Amino acid sequence: MDFTNKVIVVTGGGSGIGRACCYEFAALKGAVVVVDRDEKGGEETRHKIVADGGRAEFFAADVSSESQVEDLIKKALARTGGIDVLVNNAGIQRYGTATTTSAQEWDEVLDVNLKGAFLMARYTIPAMIQRGGGAIVNTASVQSVAAVRNSLAYVVSKHGLLGLTRCLALDYAKNNIRANCVMPGAIDTPMLRWAASLDDHPEKVIDACNRLHAVGRMGTADEVARVIAFLASDEASFMTGAAIPVDGGLLVPVGGMMFQESGTGAKKA
Ligand code: NAP
Secondary structure: OOOOOOEEEEEOOOOHHHHHHHHHHHHOOOEEEEEEOOHHHHHHHHHHHHHOOOEEEEEEOOOOOHHHHHHHHHHHHHHHOOOOEEEEOOOOOOOEOOOOOOHHHHHHHHHHHHHHHHHHHHHHHHHHHHHOOEEEEEEOOHHHOOOOOOEHHHHHHHHHHHHHHHHHHHHHHHHOEEEEEEEEOOEOOHHHHHHHHOOOOHHHHHHHHHHHOOOOOOEOHHHHHHHHHHHHOHHHOOOOOOEEEEOOOOOHHHHHHHHHOOOOOOOOO
């Protein structure tokens, strides 16, 4: 894979999976636009890429704000001359059910995880069309196709992100723009460590996260970033509208259980 002469915008590039994406695209010779509301994290990512001889810019922005997204894309285009790849990765997690999630928490999660990706696409796609095409990769989740308890707003936002991916794929195929998403399982990032810290026994949560996966461990941010880079690359030229699990086999037992209960008459081993 080679991203020479390509400009890649990564939201949430100041931490976790987004930062790993920035490093991966820079290693593949792309010019990276790091976007994050966390100025310290975003600047650190930019600084490391440049120190290693790569090309990167950092723009502080909240992806849930339309005016900030519009302004950020204008500035990014002025600096880079075009955008070839958009990675919608910024996201937040909040916990609660329908009766324990406040309307404010609902708005907060949906605004960042779903509206943020819509706004970034809305303001980036015209530049991609001018460039003759592009690729969008959204960081969805296994929770785009499966629900977990006490995670209402997050699950809904990630289901929505899968729908957004499919709509973008259909609407812009004619413009040579592909849109795909990855569905990570539990990935060892600051977000996951923060979620574990909410429990009285964080180490037990980490242990449970490891055991969720068929491979017996959580994933790393690098392992997700490599799949995102592949989907953004010309190597994936016949892929659009796809949702790719990067989950160490986490979703496999769901399908397995459905098969066992489907009454196919398969003999027990
Ligand atoms: P992370 O370490 O918390 O990194 C996310 C980054 O996005 C942070 O720097 C965060 O800044 C930034 N951000 C949050 N809201 C933003 C906004 N409104 N505008 C701009 N930047 C914003 O999280 P991660 O684990 O790498 O997660 C990245 C993505 O992967 C998310 O979409 C998440 O839902 C998804 N994902 C994660 C996992 C997992 O197990 N880690 C699994 C499946 C999917 P702040 O620190 O200021 O919030």
